[in-house]
Amino acid sequence: MFRITTMIRVLPVLVVLAGVPQLCAAAAMDLAPVKQWIIRQNDFHAVTADFTQTRSMSALRSPLENNGRLWFKSPDSFRWELGSPAKLIALRMKDTIYLIQPAKKRAERSVMSAMNQNVSGFGLGMMNIPFAHDFATFQKQYETLAISMDGTCCHLAVLPRDPQAHKMLTSLKLDFNTTNGNLLSFEIRTRDGSSLRNEFTNVKINTKINSSVFDFDFTGYEVVDAKQ
Amino acid sequence: MQNNNSRWILLGVVAVTCIAMGLSRVNFNIDILELLPAKLQEVQGLSIFLKNFSQPNELVITLESDDAESAELAADSLAEHLQGRADLVKQAVARPPWEKNPADLAELLAFALLNQSPEKIGELTTRISPAQAPETLTASLATLSESISPQKLAMASHDPYDFGASLANSDLLAQSQQSEFASADGTFRVLYVTAAKPLENYKATIIWSKAIKQEAAKWCGQRNVKLGFTGQPAFVADISGSMEWDMMSSGAITLVVIALIFWLCYRRAQPLMILQVLLIFIFTVSLGIAGLLLDHLTVIGVGCAAIMIGLSVDYGYFVYQQSRQQHGTVRALQRHCLQNIMWTAGTTAAAFFALNFSSLPGLSQLGNLVGIGVIVGAVVMLGIFAPITARFHRLEQARPASTLERGFATPRFQRYGAWITLMLVAVLLGSLVFKGFPSATFSPTALRPRANDAYIALDRLSSRLSDDQDMLSLVIAGHDESAVLTRDAIIRRVTPFRKLGRASSILPSVSTSTALVESSRIMIFGRVVNALAIESLCC
Numbered sequence: 001m002f003r004i005t006t007m008i009r010v011l012p013v014l015v016v017l018a019g020v021p022q023l024c025a026a027a028a029m030d031l032a033p034v035k036q037w038i039i040r041q042n043d044f045h046a047v048t049a050d051f052t053q054t055r056s057m058s059a060l061r062s063p064l065e066n067n068g069r070l071w072f073k074s075p076d077s078f079r080w081e082l083g084s085p086a087k088l089i090a091l092r093m094k095d096t097i098y099l100i101q102p103a104k105k106r107a108e109r110s111v112m113s114a115m116n117q118n119v120s121g122f123g124l125g126m127m128n129i130p131f132a133h134d135f136a137t138f139q140k141q142y143e144t145l146a147i148s149m150d151g152t153c154c155h156l157a158v159l160p161r162d163p164q165a166h167k168m169l170t171s172l173k174l175d176f177n178t179t180n181g182n183l184l185s186f187e188i189r190t191r192d193g194s195s196l197r198n199e200f201t202n203v204k205i206n207t208k209i210n211s212s213v214f215d216f217d218f219t220g221y222e223v224v225d226a227k228q
Numbered sequence: 229m230q231n232n233n234s235r236w237i238l239l240g241v242v243a244v245t246c247i248a249m250g251l252s253r254v255n256f257n258i259d260i261l262e263l264l265p266a267k268l269q270e271v272q273g274l275s276i277f278l279k280n281f282s283q284p285n286e287l288v289i290t291l292e293s294d295d296a297e298s299a300e301l302a303a304d305s306l307a308e309h310l311q312g313r314a315d316l317v318k319q320a321v322a323r324p325p326w327e328k329n330p331a332d333l334a335e336l337l338a339f340a341l342l343n344q345s346p347e348k349i350g351e352l353t354t355r356i357s358p359a360q361a362p363e364t365l366t367a368s369l370a371t372l373s374e375s376i377s378p379q380k381l382a383m384a385s386h387d388p389y390d391f392g393a394s395l396a397n398s399d400l401l402a403q404s405q406q407s408e409f410a411s412a413d414g415t416f417r418v419l420y421v422t423a424a425k426p427l428e429n430y431k432a433t434i435i436w437s438k439a440i441k442q443e444a445a446k447w448c449g450q451r452n453v454k455l456g457f458t459g460q461p462a463f464v465a466d467i468s469g470s471m472e473w474d475m476m477s478s479g480a481i482t483l484v485v486i487a488l489i490f491w492l493c494y495r496r497a498q499p500l501m502i503l504q505v506l507l508i509f510i511f512t513v514s515l516g517i518a519g520l521l522l523d524h525l526t527v528i529g530v531g532c533a534a535i536m537i538g539l540s541v542d543y544g545y546f547v548y549q550q551s552r553q554q555h556g557t558v559r560a561l562q563r564h565c566l567q568n569i570m571w572t573a574g575t576t577a578a579a580f581f582a583l584n585f586s587s588l589p590g591l592s593q594l595g596n597l598v599g600i601g602v603i604v605g606a607v608v609m610l611g612i613f614a615p616i617t618a619r620f621h622r623l624e625q626a627r628p629a630s631t632l633e634r635g636f637a638t639p640r641f642q643r644y645g646a647w648i649t650l651m652l653v654a655v656l657l658g659s660l661v662f663k664g665f666p667s668a669t670f671s672p673t674a675l676r677p678r679a680n681d682a683y684i685a686l687d688r689l690s691s692r693l694s695d696d697q698d699m700l701s702l703v704i705a706g707h708d709e710s711a712v713l714t715r716d717a718i719i720r721r722v723t724p725f726r727k728l729g730r731a732s733s734i735l736p737s738v739s740t741s742t743a744l745v746e747s748s749r750i751m752i753f754g755r756v757v758n759a760l761a762i763e764s765l766c767c
Contacts, residue, residue, distance in 0.1 A: 057372060059385040064373045088374045099376065163296040163414060168378060192382065 029147060033154045033178050035135045040181035042133075047072040049183075049203040053082060058193040076112075077214040091216050099226065100216065107218060108226040145171055152179045167191070180205070247512060250519025265587035273703040285318075285427050287440055288459035289419040290685050290692075293452065296414025302453050303409075303417035309447040310421055316439055318422040323409050341394055348394045356389050364389055408693065416692040420459075427461060430468035437465035456685030463682045470677060479533035483507065486541050494548070495630050499620055503544050503613065507537045510608050514601035522596055532594045532601075539576060539598070540605025543569045547609050551617040558615045565610060573606035 048071050056063040068082040078092035089100040092112060100107040132138035142158040149155075156174045159166065168190055175184040182205065187197040264271045291306065293299035307322035326333035341352075355364050368388040371380055383392055410417050421440060427433045437457070444455055483504055490500045511533050547565050554561055580602065583595025635641055676683055704719065706712035 055372065057381075057385045059388075060372070064369070066373055082374060087370075088376070090376070101374075166297065190378075194381070194385065 029144060031135075031144060031147060033149065034138065034144075034147065034156060036178065037154070037176055037181055038132055038135055038138055044072075044181070044205055045074045046206050046209050047203065048207055048209060049200045051198045051200045054195075054197045054199075056195045056197075071209055071213050073209050073211075073214065077211075079213055089216070091214065093214065098216065098223075100221070105221050107221050107223045109223055110226040142172075149178075152177055153184060154178050243513075246520060247516030250516030251512070253519040264589070266589065267587070273701075276705045277701070277703050282460055284433075284460050284464070285423040286459055287421045287423070287437060287457060287461045288685070288689065289421060289440075289444065290456035290458065290689050291417045291419065292454040292456075292688075293415055293417075296410075299415050299417045299453070300410070302451060303419055306444065306447055307419055310419075310440070310443060313443055314424065316424055316436065316443065318424045320419055320421045321409075322417065322419045324407070337392075337395065341391060344394050352391065352394050355393075361389070411692040416688075418689065418693065423461070427464075430464050433461050434465040434469050437461050456681070456688055458682045458685035458689060462685070463680075466680050466682045467677060470680075475533055479511065479537060482534040482537045486537070490545075492632050493630065494633075496620075499548060499617055502616055503541065503548075506544065506608055506613055507540055507605075510540050510601060510605045511536055513608075514597060514604045517600050517604065518593075518597045521600075522593065532598050535594075535598050536601030536605070539602050540609065543573065543606050543609035544613050547614045548617050551614065551621050555621075558618045561618050562610050562614050565614065569606050569610060573602050577602045 049069070051068050051070065053066045053068055054063050055066075066082050066087075067084055068080065068086075069084075070081070071077075071079040076092060076094050078090070078097075080090040082088040086102055089098075089102065091098045091100060095112045097110050097112050098107045099110070132141060141161060143161055145157040145159055147154065147156050154176055156176070157171045158174070159169060159171055170189045170191055173185075173187040173189070175186075176182065177184060182203045183200055185197060185199045187195055189195045264274075266272075289306070291299060291303050293302055303322040307320040310317045310320040342349075344352075354360055365388055368384045368390065371384040375381055375384070384390075408418065423436050427436055441457060444457075448455060486507070487500055487504060490496075490503065494500070514536060543565075546569065547561070550565055551561055554564060577599040580595040580599040584592045586592055586595070629637070702719065704712050704715050706715055
């Protein structure tokens with residue numbers, strides 16, 4: 001009898017306490033900054049930025065660093081250069097993306113949609129602009145692992161829901177400025193303990209970009225279709 | 229009189245012994261090779277293949293789910309569940325062993341590397357030579373620094389001296405693209421389950437397969453997965469079990485139908501029971517004789533009980549009908565029936581014995597067994613059933629004919645019967661004219677049992693995992709490895725076979741075998757420098 005009455009008294013307390021962790025989780029996973037950031041990204045029509053790419057691999061004691069630069073112009077023009085002078089160029093022309101190795105005078109041609117479906121798309125070490133067309137698409141494509149705020153900087157960790165990506169990746173980490181929407185860094189972590197981090201500087205939004213940036217003269221190049 | 233009885237007893241003992249010996253040779257195990265023409269080279273090749281590579285104790289379980297992740301988890305869970313039944317399962321494997329322990333693959337890859345052509349081994353030697361090694365390392369560093377290909381990054385970080393490049397286009401890596409454990413989309417998984425003890429016969433196989441299926445069903449519960457069972461044990465259990473049942477059920481059904489017709493016609497229980505016992509006796513004696521005389525006797529041949537019983541009962545009906553009309557001696561009855569029965573039995577047996585010209589051993593056995601059965605049936609019906617039925621009719625008081633008998637005897641039935649028969653013939657011939665002759669199916673699938681789960685699961689597995697239906701398998705056998713390798717090399721020089729992949733990429737080829745010793749040194753050196761390379765990259 002004592003136990004039953006005690007239980008009845010304690011029950012409301014237990015119910016409330018049981019709800020607390022969920023409330024805390026909901027508070028911790030407040031994705032409002034992401035929603036704002038995605039909306040803001042839709043206003044980006046042109047972006048240029050410098051970046052430093054750091055590759056850390058389990059087999060290497062010291063990480064490898066490379067500098068690069070990227071250009072984006074909506075809706076579908078994109079250029080990404082690694083190294084100076086460029087050792088690798090990723091160039092998007094409409095639905096085709098070229099991976100160009102100037103030193104070898106060689107280029108691989110891929111269909112962008114196929115590349116997005118393929119995990120190797122993440123190997124570019126860059127993110128799509130915009131990251132997702134809307135918040136619903138973001139939630140459909142990514143599972144949010146963690147989100148935290150540090151002043152105006154939002155740290156977001158996600159994992160693509162795509163099973164192929166799931167097999168290889170442990171997380172994608174993004175840092176962005178909630179004030180102006182600028183992406184600060186983008187990091188890929190793989191299951192073998194390696195990571196690839198891009199830190200962006202000198203980011204310019206909606207700046208004028210010469211269209212010749214998105215052209216490339218393939219004269220003298222061997223252009224082959226990439227194996228998907 | 230006493231001598232006469234002793235002779236009959238001795239004859240009975242000899243007959244029973246012979247029958248028992250013959251019956252002991254009947255084999256219910258399904259050996260597919262015993263059902264195929266043994267003279268065909270394809271069958272001989274298949275025989276060599278199965279003799280060396282068959283997995284009589286390995287059940288293949290297929291598992292399908294809506295998404296790759298749940299399929300993978302479910303396959304691992306089922307493997308773990310089955311592994312828990314140590315009394316049933318020796319091992320249950322749901323993924324390649326090297327996925328859990330990648331180091332297990334190292335020796336196989338090293339051996340495959342040794343089996344490459346001398347040119348490739350030469351390239352490797354150059355790549356890791358003291359003069360070239362720094363350049364190779366620099367190239368690997370460049371790949372690590374610049375490449376965006378996950379595969380290249382993974383390879384370069386773990387194999388900076390690029391040992392794997394020599395295997396890039398090898399058959400081994402080409403085959404590794406096709407997983408034996410999962411479909412490309414991951415929603416279809418395969419488990420390989422080995423029995424705890426060798427399955428000695430089809431009975432043990434049926435019991436084991438059933439136990440595994442029950443365990444799998446218990447594990448499955450409310451899970452949203454679809455399971456299938458195939459592999460050699462599944463086929464043996466399904467086919468042997470169903471054949472055993474077919475044989476028993478078809479014979480039993482035939483006996484029931486015979487009893488029904490006899491009862492409708494004559495309404496006599498005693499001769500009916502004697503006829504049934506004699507039919508079983510005919511089948512048993514025929515089986516015993518066939519077991520003694522024939523080299524092989526499989527369940528396919530034995531499965532003809534219904535035909536044998538159906539033919540033998542005709543003679544019994546004839547003898548019974550004649551005994552009702554004839555009131556003379558037993559000898560007179562036998563003489564009266566002898567000519568008719570021997571003619572029909574002789575022609576029927578000859579037709580069935582002619583099946584020996586068939587290339588399929590199963591058909592030959594069926595022909596022999598039915599032929600023997602028809603002769604035994606004729607002898608038994610004349611020698612045993614005729615005296616019994618004659619005595620029965622002598623003792624029985626005259627009874628009025630049954631309604632059916634009276635119906636058959638009326639002139640109206642004979643007149644209408646003729647017309648009905650003519651009309652039936654006209655309708656059937658007309659259907660042939662309008663619909664044409666039935667089409668012949670020459671596909672091997674026509675020989676498959678109906679609704680066989682093992683076949684269904686195998687078809688699903690073939691369509692989801694790999695499609696090798698257009699591939700021609702070439703089986704090379706030899707007394708030892710070098711004989712096989714020599715024949716392999718000779719065959720590869722023949723133009724049509726140049727494009728053949730080698731099933732056993734890990735076997736050293738004749739051309740590289742001479743370079744093995746040298747390349748072994750390279751490998752040892754390679755391992756050392758590889759370790760050093762990783763260190764140097766770390767610096």
